[in-house]
Amino acid sequence: MGSCDRDGLFGALPEQGAPARAGGGAPRLRLAERSQVEWRPLSLDELVPEDHRVRLVWEFVDGLDLSALHATIKAVEGRAGHPPADPRILMALWLYATVEGIGSAREVARLCGEHVAFQWLCGGVGTNAKTLVDFRVAQGAVLERLLVDSFAALVRAGVASLDRVAQDGVRVRAAAGAASFRRHSTLEDCLRGAEQAVRDLRAELDADPAAGSRRQAAARQRAAKERERRVRAALAATAELKARQQDKVRRQAERDARKPKPAAAQARKKPEPEPRASTTDAEARVMKMADGGFRPAFNVQFASDTTSGAIAGVSVDPIGSDMGKMAPMNDQLAAHYGRRPRQHLADGGFAKLDDIEALARDGVETFVPVPTPRDPGRDRHVPLPDDPPGVAAWRERMKSDAAKTIYKERAATAECANAQARNRGLTRFLVRGLDKVRTIALWHALTHNMVCSWRLIGA
Incomplete structure (x- = not known):
């Protein structure tokens, strides 16, 4: 009986516990079928999840006042002309691209045809790299106003304050070879x-x-x-x-x-070189970078609120040193917001006595480390005989424990803003000229404030 079973009905089965033969039949697989026609009644909106951050970008842009951009459009009702893309679309594309660390117009144009989030922002409106790059570099004045409006909105919401700001600079590689x-x-x-x-x-x-x-x-x-x-x-x-x-x-x-x-x-004094x-970017200058090397770059300055971390002011120049940049930034904030910060924090590279005295006359307390004197026996916090009142008060103030505690907020605020900008691609400029470079820095600052609004106010 057992012999009949092996030769008959169950004769083709392998023995229990025996390994499968390597030379068996072809494996059965699920193969790709790309020629099959399917009917999918889906809209672009259904392809993007409700919690996708591209929706937050559009919500932020939809709340911006873009009337200055609308005023430049020549295609109006009653006149001939091809209608341009909605400025909100171009604004949202660049803000979302900056969040994702993308700074190339060609890459953004490619993603508009391949990536569903960029397609959702476009909503069927075509664009190209030329349109994108022209829009990006031509909106410096509009972006500066939007940055001020975004920070003022955070102040009105009670999550930001101009009482105490921290300033720091970041040297960004220029689009010029050594x-x-x-x-x-x-x-x-x-x-x-x-x-x-x-x-x-x-x-x-x-x-x-x-x-x-x-x-x-x-x-x-x-x-x-x-x-x-x-x-x-x-x-x-x-x-x-x-x-x-x-x-x-x-x-x-x-x-x-x-x-x-x-x-x-x-005799030892060397002549100036x-x-x-x-010849690529005449406004770029060779600067000492964070890694100790020397390369063509621009010095980007951000002034951030220590309460929210949002950026209140931006400046860019081709001077590698931070010395003398504290008072001009404070003046810029006063012009934008109608009042000065009560306290201004910066690292030791900003310690210019003229700036400290000028800000003291305007009622601003500076929190900057006092440089180590050449005479090791002299206490750096003791005012010098020829110190003006503001500088003397600064020396004495920086000795107190309260000032040291306040100064600790500088790194957590200003350096954090610089680090996040670098993480979003602010490592090398792809444009030339001081005006265009400053516009790119403003894009990063506005993106930073947009992300801060998500964190502080919520979606």
Whole structure:
């Protein structure tokens, strides 16, 4: 009976406990079927979850006053013209892209065709990289007003305050190579070469208009003129730097005349090097970066509220040092909000005595570490005989435990804002020129305040 079972009904079954044969039949799999037509009655809105943060971005943008952008639109009722994209769409696309750490217009344009969140923001409105990049760099004044409005809204909601602000700078790599910097004399040679290239192109086209296609010829001519423009800008920058250098040498000579130095010290003094500027971005300057290296960069300053962490003010300049930037930022805040912060926090790099005294006259207490004196026996917190009242009060104030406690809020506020901006892509500018660079910094500041509103007020 058992033998019949093995040869008959159950003869094909493997023995109990025996491993499966490696040379068995082909595996059965679920294969992709991409040619199958399906009917899916879904809208874009249904593809995005209700708790997706892209909806928070749109809600934030929908509450902004964009009347200044609407005023520039030429396509109006009763007139001919192709209607442009809603400014709210472009604003939301860049805010959401900044949250995601995306700074390339080409990448945003690609995602608008492939990513459902960007498609949801577009809502069927087409866009391209040219439109996106033009919108991004042209809204500096609008973004500054929106930043002020966003911070004022947090103050009205009771979650932010202008009483105490912390300021810090972050050096961001410029869109210029270190090898693009030239001295003034070299730039003059470059300018002559660029002008000659433009003349040669014009002569070639005049002699043989069919030498190349119109599009190629126009592109070559635009490139030659752009090169000439950049070299001229670099020449103007080196001329300005040279004038400042000569003024600095003159003032130093006047000081030396009043207080003569020994001849040996005068002999050791090295002459100032010839100033240089970049033919790629004439407004960029070589700065010492956080890693200790030297690269072309811009110095971005953020002033943040210690209560909420929101950014109240932004400034950008091509000077690597933070010295002397505290009073101008405080003046900017006073102009934007109608009153000054009661207390201003900054690190030791901002400790310029003129700024401290000027802010003290305006009723602002500064909390900046007192530099270590050259004389190790002198107490740095004891006022000097020639200290003005504001500086003397600052020295004595920074000795107290209360001031030390207040100063601890600086790192948790200002450095946090800088770190979050870097995490969102503020590591290298993709645009050239101080105005465009400042506009990108404002995009990051407005994005920062948008995220703060989600945390402080809620969706």
